[in-house]
Amino acid sequence: MNKKTILVTGALGHIGSRLIRDISRTAAGRIILLDNMESQRYVSLFDLPGDLGYRFLEADIRTSDFGTILSEYQIGAVVHLAALTDAANSAGRATEVMDVNLDGLKRVAEACRAADIPLFFPSTTSVYGSQAERVDETCTELKPQSPYAESKLAAEQYLAGQKANGLRFVVCRLGTIFGWSHGMRFHTAVNKFTWQAINGTPLTVWKTAWRQKRPYLDLGDCVSAINFILERDLFDGEIYNIVTENHTVEEIVGAIKAFIPSLQVSYVDSPIMNQLSYDVDDAKIRAKGFIPHGDLHKGIGDTVAKLKEIMH
Ligand SMILES: NC(=O)c1ccc[n+]([C@@H]2O[C@H](COP(=O)([O-])OP(=O)(O)OC[C@H]3O[C@@H](n4cnc5c(N)ncnc54)[C@H](O)[C@@H]3O)[C@@H](O)[C@H]2O)c1
Structure with a gap:
């Protein structure tokens, strides 16, 4: 082409x-x-x-x-x-x-x-x-x-x-x-949690979100x-x-803990949390031949490795 x-x-x-x-x-x-x-x-x-x-x-x-x-x-x-x-x-x-x-x-x-x-x-x-x-x-x-x-x-x-x-x-x-880049930002879920974990800041997680999936x-x-x-x-x-x-918060926290076992998590009630659940199907793009190969553990591991010198 x-x-x-x-x-x-x-x-x-x-x-x-x-x-x-x-x-x-x-x-x-x-x-x-x-x-x-x-x-x-x-x-x-x-x-x-x-x-x-x-x-x-x-x-x-x-x-x-x-x-x-x-x-x-x-x-x-x-x-x-x-x-x-x-x-x-x-x-x-x-x-x-x-x-x-x-x-x-x-x-x-x-x-x-x-x-x-x-x-x-x-x-x-x-x-x-x-x-x-x-x-x-x-x-x-x-x-x-x-x-x-x-x-x-x-x-x-x-x-x-x-x-x-x-x-x-x-x-x-x-x-x-999720995943590292030169212009990375940390205000979305996985990156934010990883940042907090690296800095020794406990995570606060809504109880109802623990097992809900998001893409x-x-x-x-x-x-x-x-x-x-x-x-x-x-x-x-x-x-x-x-x-x-699609991952639950439990899976994300588990993946971060694999790299930072000292991560503290506290659970709080939130009445609006069920608004945030969505499990998304990607069969349409797969049918065109696009297959994702990414991996949550690797993405978190790469980010942790970039910041290991400041890790608590
Ligand atoms: N990161 C995600 O999780 C995610 C998920 C779904 C969709 N998206 C979409 O993908 C796109 C890129 O996301 P990202 O994570 O790289 O965002 P980002 O915020 O990291 O980057 C956006 C860039 O746009 C620039 N920008 C903002 N306003 C501008 C303007 N008025 N004129 C010119 N430049 C402007 C910013 O300086 C910034 O460099 C966005 O449209 C976002 O909505 C991102």
């Missing part, structure tokens, strides 16, 4: 900082990195591989002229990672979250549609919210529980409406990421899924769940 120049927005974040190093060399010849430094992860730009051409644009998706960027750099595909991503704190900045995550996406998507350039959009499995049973992409009772998840669902719905207008895109509902995604699997889509030009307007495995 012809190698493309890929525009990666939000390129310096947790996912982007791994993707821009491990992007498929079959699909990508050059990468244009766009980030507004909201997350201040300059470190993500250190020591990039020498075999790919990079160009960094310090720019905001709310104001960038995407029409000019797409034509000036002859972009062949867009991986749109830029977003405000701290779901737990999104309630305090709901308007800004919508501005960036929905209106920003619309600006990127409109430029892609006009230039006939395919768009990868990462949504989240948290659009499922509380579910009684295992769910797949056919689920119509979506229950996003935060402004962040609401913004992602609204973006999905916007993209679905653009299919008829000729936009080529794919939506991947990513499980919660998790190894960062390596996430990048492989993006590469899988780029290599196959799988911009079919569909939604795919991307999940390494």
Whole structure:
């Protein structure tokens, strides 16, 4: 296949900082990195591989002229990672979250549609919210529980409406990421628990959550899924769940304890906890040939190894 120049927005974040190093060399010849430094992860730009051409644009998706960027750099595909991503704190900045995550996406998507350039959009499995049973992409009772998840669902719905207008895109509902990268963040479940364990901080866990499953995604699997889509030009307007495995809190704590046996856990009551259970099926992307290979133990072990010198 012809190698493309890929525009990666939000390129310096947790996912982007791994993707821009491990992007498929079959699909990508050059990468244009766009980030507004909201997350201040300059470190993500250190020591990039020498075999790919990079160009960094310090720019905001709310104001960038995407029409000019797409034509000036002859972009062949867009991986749109830029977003405000701290779901737990999104309630305090709901308007800004919508501005960036929905209106920003619309600006990127409109430029892609006009230039006939395919768009990868990462949504989240948290659009499922509380579910009684295992769910797949056919689920119509979506229950996003935060402004962040609401913004992602609204973006999905916007993209679905653009299919008829000729936009080529794919939506991947990513499980919660675990695993190390240069631009790693620690505010999602596995990473946060691992960070606390490394620092000797006891974990507080809701009793009702202990045996409830949620979908998790190894960062390596996430990048492989993006590469899988780029290599196959799988911009079919569909939604795919991307999940390494569904795990209970008990399993996550057990995996961390394997590396940090001194980890203390206390259990508290929470009346709202059953809202957070969702067990997600990824058969649809597997049927296309994508098989995740990640492993919770390895992901946690890698993170612990990176921080072993500060371990309590
Ligand atoms: N990490 C996860 O667990 C997870 C799960 C599901 C979906 N996703 C989605 O994947 C994408 C990447 O996630 P991540 O974990 O790498 O997030 P991240 O927060 O680590 O990175 C996001 C990047 O976007 C940049 N950014 C924020 N606002 C911007 C703006 N207005 N203009 C330009 N850049 C901006 C930030 O500076 C940051 O570098 C996001 O869209 C997120 O919603 C992530």
